[in-house]
Amino acid sequence: MPKSTVKEKSRTGSERYIRFKCSLQNTILDVLRQRPGWQEVTGDSDWDFYWCDVWWMKETFDRAYFDDHVRINHFRNHYELTRKNLIVKNLKRLRRQIERESGKVEAQKCDFFPSTYELPSEYHIFVDEFRRSPGSIWIMKPIAKSQGKGIFLFKRLKDITDWKKGTEYQRLAERDGGPETYVVQRYIEKPYLIGGRKFDIRIYILVTSYNPLKVWLYRSGFARFSNTRFSLESIDDNYIHLTNVAIQKTAPDYDPEKGCKWSTQQLRRYLIAKHGQEAAERLFQQINNVLIFSLQSTQRIMINDKHCFELYGYDILIDSKLKPWLLEINASPSLTASSKEDYDLKFGLLNDVVNILDMDNRLTGREKRVGGFDLLWDDGPIFADETIAADCLNSCAGGTMNSFLGCHNDRIQNLQDIYQAAAVSKK
Template sequence: MAVKTVATKTFQGRIERRRGITDRPVRFRCFLQNAIYDVLKNRGWIESRDDEEWDFYWCDVGSMKDLFDRGYFEEHMRINHFRNHYELTRKDLMVKNLKRFRKQVEREQGRLEALKCDFFPTTYVLPSEYHLFVEEFKRNPDTTWIMKPAARAQGKGIFLFRKLQDITAWRRGEYMTAYDKEQNREAVETYVVQRYVDNPYLIGGKKFDIRIYMLVTSYNPLRVWLYREGFARLSGTRYTVESIEDTYVHITNNAIQKTAPNYDPDKGYKWSMGRVRQYLIAKHGHEIVDIMFKQMDDIFIKSLQSVQKIMINDKHCFELYGYDILLDANLKPWLIETNASPSLTASNQEDNELKIRLLDDMLNVVDMEGRLTGKEKRIGGFDLIYNDGPVYFDEAGVETFNLNTLRLNSFLGCANDRNVQLRHLYRQNQLIKRMEKAAAAAAAATSNNTN
């Protein structure tokens, strides 16, 4: 097997080694039969059987631990999860890490900087923080709260409440009797309870949240890519805070909405990120919307920094996260949750095309074929926003430290001319590699003549 190694410098001057498979198709395994499988096959990669070697593995979080425990990864191999990804993607652990990070920022940088970490609602983990929650509940008796299972997805088990008695049946299992323990009855499922954001921004009178995709290729150093495209998921029912028992009003997850009697996937329940951006600019102007997007960038970076020191970094791993963001009526973004396995099943043709582009660009960044130099700030629809520090952009399209032009290299909801950009990028990289090869040959010839 020919695996070429290219030595490159990153923006901060570090040397890293990139390997690419050059003499055969990449071999992959994939546990899904949806968009990711189609993308892998369309790249000309070959599916490996269980008894065959692989280069790239798209595995589920359940089998990942066994894979790490049993396997030895060769240098070029890649897998789509970090070992303890759940530190950010389990709701209770995410909140624990965010709270700890906020305290750390306040201790090291002051209270004003710590206020930038107030992007998640007041949250308690139950049953461990039940008594703290009760104290908060009594201080704010008219507040609406939302309960979420810590380790479930797709909107399962979520409900809203305003009275403590509404969770009595759930709480009853917290204190098990000796008899219960002898019978090996299961402990109470861990939940998070959050102050419900009851003043959401509405489009056409309907609540929505925004799904945004982040790609992390390293935690040490932290290297973060933001995808330009995403989408808003709209409720099919007009918003009202009065009917808290109506899940179709309050939970925008597509897994919930598609069970509604009047659901129609082609009826406009999803807006592209570009459409959302244009709508908000038309209503509020560029300046206000730019501030909102900068706050969202802060959420992405700070949430990842909150787990950076505890995440088990591995050069074989990467993670595609699905961030869920809610805007309130003041255009303040709130982090709702982070998903390690964002849905790759399309709800309609437009959704399928977005996910095909997303996954193809993800593989372009992972770069199994070794076509990159390591200096790229944009690859298809992905923009590098953090590389052991913020990555900035100026009008010339190069990294800058001019304080008058500093702007994060973030383009969420902007045009994604990925095909043109990729063609230009790969042509440029081929030219650079030919020039480097020629320079190396010239240097070797000069050295031989000298000797």
């Protein structure tokens, strides 16, 4: 069990080190090993910081004792936000609440997820909706899988029947003791295309508390493109319809050097050039709403614990009318890099997660920006400083939220500035 293990290195107590454990062998381990004053421990050794997997949370968290300073990278019931069926249930409940309290117009701000039903429990409700929209395309997703596994498109009820009779479905049902739970969603048939290809946006959000809700938005992310031009003629081709890198990299003509990604900075510049500043800013403000409303939908049921934080990977799709749609939220977004650019992004991202947690006690706690993260919400919206917003490339100035997704990410300079300012204020 973790105990108070922040140890002194010298008799004066002027130097201390932080013991960490990490269950992954990828970028996050590199980040932790390179932090000055941090020391890796293994086995049953005491630790102060643990980047664990979700299974450890399930098996161990409730039985462990933690000192105040200990930090762990998941909330106990994180799945309320990241399970595909549960997030939809929670969003529907939030929408009903907003409609009762503020009316239908305000509740429409929650209309950022497609019509969704859980199978098999809501099969008959789904069938009624399906028959009201003949010819529509639907997408089936297992609730607890990632990287595009088990996903397929269909437009006939017979397709579901045939699929359930298939050997793969039967094998999984036998292994898991019953049929797996799926969600079925109306497919977005008119996505926004660039170069004729579909894409979605991976956005990184850090939540350090649910009560009060405290949310940080990372400036950099990426758009993931399909490898094949979009068409509804072939709904069985995953290279057209699924943008997951795990799917796309298996395409025969996939170029690992080039990949299928744009940075959010590239995407933002493209949208502004194509549609103008106002339309692009309106889109990014709507994305902010998706992020905050989705988190608020679980705020009352999430088990808040001062030891816990969570880095979420949001997947957002834009349609042809520049409307964002929430596709998925990941509690364990991939931290394995697919290229040097991807490694640099994730290394900076993860470093700044640890910087915000501030186990080294170097910050004042009043910062609105730390590295590449901007404080988006702290028991209410955080608004951008006009002087800072004016200096940011294509920023959201003018009294809007402190959101700079896709803006210039001069994180190293920011860290130098805030640490210097914090050192002066502490003297």
